[in-house]
Amino acid sequence: PCGVLTPKLKNTDMSNDSCNLPLNTDTLGLTCIYGVIFSLGLPSNLLSLWGLYHLGRSGTGGCQLVYILNLLLSDLLQLLTLPLWILYLQGGHRWPYGQLTCELVGYVFYVNVYASVMFLCLIALDRCLAIVYPLSSRRVRTVRVAAVMGSAVWTLTFLFCLCGLLPSVFDSDRLLCLEQYPVSPRYAHFKITTVALGFLLPLNILYLSLHSELRSPSLSDHERHKIVGILVVITINFIAVFGPYHLVGGYRFVSLLLTDKPCGLERSIFLVYRLCYGLTSLNTLLDPLFYIFLCPDARLELQRSLPCLGRGHNTHKTMTLSPRAHRVTQRQNETGHNNLLAI
Template identity: 85%
Template sequence: MKGVWKNRDMSNDSCNLPLDTDTIGLTCIYSLIFSLGLPSNLLSLWGLYHLGRSSGGGCQLVYILNLLLSDLLQLLTLPLWIIYLQSAHRWPYGRLTCELVGYVFYVNIYASVMFLCLIALDRCLAIVYPLSSRRVRTIRVAAVSGVAVWTLTFLFSLSGLLPTVFDPDRLLCLEHYPVSPSYARFKITTVALGFLLPCTILGYTSAHIGVTLRRSPSLSDHERHKIVGILVLITVNFMVVFGPYHLVCGYRFVSLLLTDEPCGLERSIFLIHRICYGLTSLNTLLDPLFYIFLCSDARTELQKSLPCLGRGQNPPKKITLENESSPRRPDGESNRAQ
């Protein structure tokens, strides 16, 4: 363990890391995500904007708008990371730009995670406690929750990234090998709060909703399977996108706190860590698919505002975002809670 603290200020040259091995893989990943994710997120935001104007939306609309805004901000950083990779891991824009882009990238990763949890909790309240949750599921509460998420994630990321964002000697941005002990402890905390805790929340809400749906006699099998299917997609999306990175991070940073050969560990795990790191941006591509294009009301608004998208198609039945996946009362009315 003392070896880590003794060598924590070693230069990247002393570790002999193969910095060029991730260039092709991450460039392809970022290019694909940016080229497909940017138009899909813009279309989604446009559809939700018109949905909010036409139906007023609700608290879930606020959470999804924040989620897409987070995705869009993260997408806008990808061209800079592509240039960084093509420049042999040398940041050409100076410390301030590196710090800003680094904060935006990390803040939006964990803001996305938090908004996914809020969406899942909102669905759980709407389906399991449709009447008693009315006072909680309001636009005002959703707006305050959104501000709190942005503030907390920014402050949390700032506290961990501030000392380690830019290496002026090697011109590395968001890369230090080996990392300092304080940064290793920070990253272990992000694994616990940014992955394990959200996994627990998503698992609990999905299970609770599943039990409620099985006991609800007012839903058809088709509606029940659709709701459960979307919940499964949400959970799988979260696990596939964020799971590999956080598991590798957990192993890397716990091992760095225990090993006397930090450079050997960094070399052995460098490529897989970098690829898993790049795959976290897939959420910006998958979120519009799972949360917007699966909602027929959002598609309706897109077809109204952009007729070329719905040419030759019959417009789907108009429904609202809030009651799309809510169980119906015995009298046939949906349990809407604003």
Template identity: 85%
Template sequence: MSNGSCNLPLDTDIFGLTCIYSLVFSLGLPSNLLSLWGLYQLGRSGGGGCQLVYIFNLLLSDLLQLLTLPLWILYLQGAHRWPYGRVTCELVGYVFYVNVYASVMFLCLIALDRCLAIVYPLSSRRVRTVRVAAISGVAVWTLTFLFCLTGLLPSVFDPERFLCLEQYPVSPRYAYFKITTVALGFLYTSAHIGVTLRRSPSLSDHERHKIVGILVVITINFIVVFGPYHLVGGYRFVSLLLTVEPCGLERAIFLIYRLCYGLTSLNTLLDPLFYIFLCTDARLELKRSLPCLRRGQNTRKKDDPHQSDCSTHLICM
């Protein structure tokens, strides 16, 4: 199987990406919906503050990205042939990329908010408001939409080979776009989160230590999920601009790049775990609104009257 240009082994990524996308979709969809319900209940009770806005936008971007995965699975099972036409390919590809980079930006906003809460707890109250968070959310969505629009248009669909969001070899314009996403979407944001993490541990208060903990979680999430794709992608696109034999490079790096590309979708699994299920307030609201959770908790306490609620030991924002 080849793409008709670089003679790439397009069938080598089908099994790996299908497993990743199937796992992420089957676990990520219910966990994100449950998390959004918990946020809704927390908001109704008056809790959450500006963090509620950032986490809601983060989970919304995850949910939109999840909804594109069944189409990518069908695309892979169809031997990298997109049967739904140009418009659908452009729309699904655009939604996928927008929400990947929107997730990155909202992670940065959460880290920045935690940094302000630690370093400037009093003077930052004027900017750490729901109104500022809502404006920041609108700004992130707008800038991400416009940025991805410039890189993915005029088209990400190959009508001759029915490839969607794949170019072999890539055009110089697309390569420059992807290098920019590595610089702004990963290197800059990694430095931002790293500086935030470095400044945070200087205070030893118990509540602030929990905030430092969530910054560590953000950093691990960011490096493990987004790191491989951006590092391998940066190498790929810089090398393609410099090499005189692009197809040889594409064949050598095809499988590892595609698998790293698929790993970015794991972010939709980790966000609910880190930002909702590890948050005591959100879990309490879920237990109040879902009787089945309350019954399960009561049963465990009856079985072991000395069992303590583990939520007191978990990290929360």
């Protein structure tokens, strides 16, 4: 079927000028989205990494800590590309920094989007194993295994995006970076694959993890309500952030393979697709909220390392405990908190 569909797109491949796309219509929306995300996401991710660093030094966290650190690292790298995208938009979709910089920044952006999705799946699977199979899963739920899995995620994501973005994402004639109108058949097939592997598959993993934890007999009602409530929020967040982009993108790229008028389709869907594309960066802002600030142990370590964040009588009391008293309290709470760590 691909052999039949591909020639249509090739034979009607036009320049951006002939397509007459309204490139300036997404400037205000994406600039506001990227500006807010960068302004709030950078400090929250740095604070989260600081809290996790001290949590790791205290000897708690385990394999979940490894996954969350990788998740926040991917978010931070993606955040650092946003100022360049803002300048690109303000310059009228013209990339002034050269082909190599465009390819590097575009590649970093894509790799970290899908790396964060994969680490989200690993966190959900690890939690599912810890709750449904607490004893038999101990051998695979170790820091060493988590480090190997993290390396595998980075390697596979790197190679996958490399295959999709080569030979280049830079248009030297119009100075477009990471944009093609209309796209090549090869890139369309790549994006359809990302819809399946980068959205539908992770969504099923989240659903299966939630379903398995709901049926686990090892949880008390209080733990079940708390874990399930947070998992539902995380799943809704995943759908809201990544769903529009992948669903609109899936429609766009499948339609481009089927239509003989790609420029008309590109004009009709341009603004909606671009805004959905920008919303995917919201995960860099929401990940620290869901994975760190909802974790009591991480909040405690963050307050202890940065006393200016501590407020109120309870915080002061917790921070003034002696190291021995804190260890006793921590051991008493470990049973209740270990299953709740990170989500």
